[in-house]
Amino acid sequence: MFPFTIVKGQIDPMAKDFICFKEKFSWCWSNVVEVLDDLTKLLREFAVPLAKVDGEYLIELLRESDYCWRKTLPKATLFSLLENKGEVLELVSRPGQRYRGEGGRDVAATRIQTWWRRYLTRTSYLCYHRRKMAAELISLSYLFHYQKCQVKKTLQAKRFRQLINYRRRAEHRKQNWKHIRSSKRTIIHIPSLGFSQSWRLSTRKYDILQNIQITRLCDIRDENVEVIYICPMHLGEDILQYYDNFLRRNGADSSTNQDLPCNKRFLILTPEAVDHFPLYETLAELIAQNIHIQRWLFKINVQRGGRDAAYCDVCHLGCYSWALQRYQYFGSDLWHSTWVQETVMMKYLEEIPEWLIYYTILAKSSRFQSWSEFLKIFLRQGGVVEAYPPSENVTYVTVDMLLEPNGEVTILSWGDQLHGCCHLDIVGSIIPKTSVHLETLHSICMRVAHACKQNYIIGYVSVGLATFVDHSTMKQKQIWGIDLDIGFSDHLAMTQMLLMATGGTLNWRTGCFEVPVKEKCSEQEGAAKRLVDSRYAVVGIRLFHSNLSMLYHSIFLNICKWNCIEFNKKSGLGGSPGSSGDLCSEFVSHSSGNIVL
Incomplete structure (x- = not known):
């Protein structure tokens, strides 16, 4: 419409x-x-x-x-x-x-001018913005660089002052060491293993593992020494009384200075807050370079006593026999050339992952159930790939030394290691050692001590050696250095307890463990005649008795007391009245919860 x-x-x-x-x-x-x-x-x-x-x-x-x-x-x-x-x-x-x-021409002109002005303005702004951001970035970078340089200079100056202070104290100890050794002194022992937090949380009975070194109390044998032991766990009165009686009865009160009794010369302190704190190119290269090594060990950095270790034999590699043929073809001189080993390494790299999964054997004392669990911790915390000696007859030797500030080296303990059902599990040692010639061992230890002193390492050092039979000559001549621990070792702690209990000494010149004994003489000759006998001892911190966990420590100590089970220092033997033979002295180390024989 x-x-x-x-x-x-x-x-x-x-x-x-x-x-x-x-x-x-x-x-x-x-x-x-x-x-x-x-x-x-x-x-x-x-x-x-x-x-x-x-x-x-x-x-x-x-x-x-x-x-x-x-x-x-x-x-x-x-x-x-x-x-x-x-x-x-x-x-x-x-x-x-x-x-x-x-009016289209005017509108077009207006639009063109508008867009052109916008383009010019935006281009100018973007240029200004880039320059502003660049200036801010340069200023911040310079500020961070300046601060970093200042912090670096401060740290260098602080480190230099600490180093000068350390060298002054070391020089003072060196000049006055004989006076310090002969005068009264106090030893403060903190049995810290220095493990990471994740390792401490995942380790069972970590406080007991730390407390193994409670036998450091035996240092009060020296009448000028007092010991303050920082205990990582609360000890009962029965355990405190046991160590007090043990130290008293084994010569701690035999000094001429009776002003300071045994129980006043050591102090056990427990912190108040103690309960509030809870692979494949390198391997292929190693196997190729050391083609005669039949077994390779994998050890996590913080493992102790052979635990948390694994091993794998190269005979299970499909290309190993082919690699041996290549080695025989080129000979030992050409074998170490890179171009010769390259093809062998490529073959190894193809088989190593599957080889490790199916043929790796974990130590029986390991806390891991499979290779994947072991590998996860190994890669996260670090570890060591170690060659196993190419022999079936391998003996491991532990030597403990004290590098004194004045440059002197004192060898305190040595012994052959004892292994459990698994050759990686260390359960103890035999003192003294018998597997290595004394002069050879002394030469090796002195060279290790010299290297430690060059790196300003003083204090207690534990050296691990492996000796084995050379199949070509069938003589025990090969000695490998496999371990170096800085600190007071469990082996030395148990040796101190052994020397305290027996009153014996380790003679480095003869390599013997000498124990004083008394021999009964005829009535005309009068009193007993004092002799020195050479003995062997077995010490260990992981000897386990299945029935011990059923007894309280106080009950076990009372049973030993009622049956007169003790070590007789006069005869140098352990036993009880009415016994037909000699018995080993039995002691309870509360630090490990095991019987130590």
Whole structure:
């Protein structure tokens, strides 16, 4: 109803359709004229050639809207008044159509200037922003570099002062060491193993493992020594009384100085908060370089006594026989060339992962159930890949030394290691050693001590050696150095207890363990005659008795007391009244919870 047309943005006032529309709605023509002016202006701006207006819809829109208040309509509403809205919108949406209509050149010029000014402004801003960020980065870098240099200088100065102070104290100890050794002194022993937190949390009975070195109390044999022992666990009165009686009865009170009794010369302290604290290119290279080694050991850094170790034999490698043929073909001289070993290493790398998974054997005392668990800890905490001596007859030797500040070296203990059902599990040692010639062992220990002194290492040092039979000569001539521990070792602690209990000495010149004994003489000769006998002893910290866990320590000690089980220092033998033979002296080491024989 009442349609009319607009041609090129102009309304023909003499057109019949427009005259009819005007006569029909003359009562509101003032508002209609304003809408038509807006619509024709919009059509001229977009150069629309022909538009058909729906007059009836225009009047309805004016009735329903608040046009009289706003005096304008949106472009979308104006386009909705057209019957050919689709054609018009398609034309209007063409790119650049606005610039073809009325005032298009001015709009285009304005738009071009707007975008150009925007481009210039943004380019200038981005350049400024880059320079600002670069300046901030340079200033921060320089600030961090300056601070790092200052901290480095401070640390270097502090380290230099500590080093000078350490050398002064070392020189003072060196000059006054004889006086210190001969005067009264106090030893403070903290049995800290220095394990990581994860290892401490995962190790069973870690406090007992630390407390193995409680036998450091035996140092009060020297009448000038007092010992303060920091105990990592609370000890009962029965254990304290046991060690007091043990030290008293084994010569701790035999000194001429009776002003300070035995129980006053040692002190056991327990901190108040003690309970509040809870592979494959390298391996392939090693196997290729040492082709005659049949077995390789894997040891975690913090393992003790052969525990948490594993081994694997190279005979299970499919290409091992082929590698031996290559070795025989090239000979020992050419074998160490890189180009000769490269093909062998590539073969090893293909087989080593599967070889380790299926053929690695864990030590029976290990806390791991599978190779994957062992490998995870091995890679996280670090470890050692060690060659096993190419022999079935291997003996391990432990030597404990004291590197004194004045440069003197004292060998305190030596013995052959005892192994359990697994050759990696160390359960004790035989004192003294018999597997290595005394002069050879002395030469090796002196060279190790010299190397330690060059690196400013003083104090207690434990050296581990392996000796085995050479198959070519069938003589025990090969000696390997396999371990070096800095600190007071468990082996030395047990040796101190052995010397305290027997009153014996280890003679380094003869290599013997000498124990004083008394021999009965005839009545005419009078009293007993004192002699020195050479003995052998077995010491260990992991000898386990299955029934001991069923007894309290106090009950066990009382049983020993009632049966008069003790070590007789006069005869140098252990036993009880009425016994037909000699018995080993039995002691309970509360630190390990095991019987030590």
